[in-house]
Amino acid sequence: MVDITFDASWWLILVFVSDVIIRIAAIIVVPRNRRPTAAMAWLLAIYFIPFVGVLLFLLIGNPRLPRKRRRKQEQINEYITETSSHLDFGTLRPHAPDWFTSLVTMNRRLGAMPLAGDNAAHLIADYQESLDTMAAAIRTAEGYVHVEFYILQSDDSTDNFFSALEEVAARGVTVRVLLDHWANRGKPFYKKTLARLDAMGAQWRLMLPVQPLKGKYQRPDLRNHRKLLVVDGTVAFMGSQNVTDSTYNLRKNIRRGLHWVDLMVRLEGPVVASVNAVFLSDWYSETDEVLTDEIDLFDVKSGPGDLDCQVVPSGPGFEVQNNLRLFAALLYSAQRRITVVSPYFVPDEAMLLAITTACQRGLQVELFVSEEGDQAMVYHAQRSYYESLLRAGVKIWMYRKPYILHTKCFTIDDEVAVIGSSNMDMRSFGLNMEISLLVRGEEFVQEMRNVEDRYRRISRELTLEEWQKQPLRSTILDNIARLTSALQ
Template sequence: MVTASDFWSFITPDNFGFPLFGNIVGDGLEWWQWALVLLDYTLKIIALGYVPSQRKPTSAMAWLLAIFLIPFAGVILFLFMGSPYINRRRHNIQNQANELIRTVSEDEPDVPDGFEVTDEIISMMHLNRHLTSMPAATGRLVALHSDYEQSIRAMADAVDHAENYVHVQIYITAWDDTTGVFFDALERAVQRGVKVRLMFDHVGSWKYPGYLKLGKRLTEIGVDWMVMLPLKPWRWRFRRPDLRNHRKILVVDGHTAFMGSQNMIDPSYLLPKNQKKGRHWIDVMVEVTGPIVMSLDAVFAVDWFTESKEELDLLSPSQATHWLNADTAPQVPDSGNEILQVVPSGPGFTTEPNLRLFTSVAHHAKEHLVLVSPYFVPDESLLDAVTTAAYRGVEVELFVSEKADQPIVDFAQSSYYAEMLEAGVRIHQYPYPAVLHSKFVIADAEVAIIGSSNMDMRSFGLNYEVTMLAGHGDLLDSMVELTETYRSTCTELTGEEWGNRPLMRRYVENVARLTSALQ
């Protein structure tokens, strides 16, 4: 017969996998060892009720697994990288900006007058406006730049025509032989009296050659520069170390803008291993004019204020009233023939606008759905939307790199291939050593989205991104043509080929898939 004394002597921490708490003294542990065990269990019980709050089940389960398997360290990681409260100031700034935009544009319709679009596209634009406050606007496509170095030259040429100001916001920025033409143009602009403001992500840029001298060089040519999301605790500038500002925006005088996927760095990213293997990045940038440019400028202005506390003039109500109305915007002589909508997203938003937009477009597709992304690590909603489209007869094509530049992401991404191939999704792989870094979606040649956002959980929840929605028009047509170019270059992955991969690779894929949910 088991007595109460036998029971309590059995459930010591050593019998439940806690041998690291030291030597047993007498009938049990030292008091401080029991205190550690009690604290560990207390933290785990609290985590069970706290971590799942307003968090996706997969993310919550991944964090709980980390907390339960790594005593104390898992809790510390969650507090630094999983808690939303560290970003309260940024949330507040974004909310205030949204209210300002909503106030000055309240009389504007969801869709500019004179455009006929389907009810489904109107619904998407209404959704985007509800989540970000940004209504649709008119614009004109100048060019879709898919040649890496030519794109940089085009941006430099636009800067050379600047008369008032230049706003640059690019995730990874490096001054090298390839990008020198752009920085030379910035220097010439400053010499003409143009105000040049430039932002780049701190963590995103610091690992590339020339970073330590970049700020000094920018100061020497007269550029007003800031790092985004600085990680400088010694200067009392600290934030979650896993957050990134991933946006790529260039605005010239409020009438010309570039946005897309390309960073301001050599296509090899200046890394010797890339140069040795011939690895280079394939990107795309959109150049537009018209009122839509002021929406992109607004995204820049919010981020500039967040980092510098300087309020730019275009954020004032007197300026903001001109954002969307071509008739009252003398700086925008051509309203354009496109209907476009800017969709910012990131930790400053609590509703994941980019994820909801990608999912909506996937559900919209009736005949053909194209997805292009270097990192395709979807959450359940996007995966279900894409595979459901395939199951209901939509031709779904996914374009990815044959080998991603980040091994963990490569394994996590490929863990989804089997179920997608089973659903009938065609997977096109851009040949190694190139990295297909473009990011866009096209549905039925009726609606397209393009920008900086990957289709992974990092871009949906941790990165500040900017995306543009386009209806019928030149931009969509150009994206369809670019897709044809990618298709002719890629090789298609077959289910039989994928089913023959080694068991060890499958194991690593599943582990990487689990860790991708740690947000």
């Protein structure tokens, strides 16, 4: 009988060799086609905690959607470009700055919709009013209603919204609904919401489902973060608000007394077709159903306004970070004033450089964020940028708790604004599917300024003197969170 024993030294050698192989392989694999900051963060994770770091990298290290889904997005982009290239989308406002024209061209090349004129756009800043206004628009539907929201819950606050869907469905209107799988599963009222959609006869699908047993899987934290509603191709809504109670019905939020503050925009005119195109592309991605034969996407009509609007979708289905390029270009184009509202402000190097450079160019730069955080890691990562922003001259307004300022928008000078679902953080730039609306028109910017004034009255200014009194433990947490924020 042969007695086979292993000396402890062999285990040490095996662990050492495995560790070296992991480190060498990481240097070869991790940095490829990845931003330096993200690559460095992953390498630090793998080097300090090799086996855990490798496991995390295998689980969430790929920031791209599966090849099949990316191919679908390419097909959609090609269809929109070819179909709309010869169409007239309303009369554009005269005397557009050269930088604005080049910005629109860049967006178009990256997969955005055409710039459309003759649009009306009006902001809705009250949370419940937004839900009820969308419900009223749904009740006017004659042909179809398209609903796409990151979070969609049937609760007391949204009952009017769902009742409107039920009413139009009962009289034969087609109701199509998309909701993000990971953001809704396990949340309050999830099963009730799906049951209510089934009962009304709505056609609904989960976006980016993580269901490996059904052959549906991608990186779990690649999410569809868009919020939009289209009624008959004549009116649309988009912005930052989900269809749920302002507490999100979560016990931890209710216990802390937290309520979300959001901003939506109601649209009429040719730009509605662009919002609808985003819905149809996501519907095709989830169902393989092409609805362009049923819906004439580019049968557009002039709206009651004269705003120029361009819809810019972004996300891991595109080759580059469309929203980041749009935001950075606007920041460099501004000549007098920049106001940014973002609940999660974790800029990459390009965004941080653009904002601090604007201050050095003599512009007035303001940033609105929440005094209270609902996501610890993002909250602390955001705080790690405050000192450099304050030293550069950015005026930081902190929206007072217990409210979470969830609005995502910014304005430059007096003529151009952006509103949508995209935060100014690395997740929205690289991992989430987002939708942004670029608007040119003084009257719309003035509406936005009125909202900013309202936010300013409820906020307090953070000063550099106050910030320098932060305790050491907060600085340590902020710095650690800043490193993890780059893990993409």
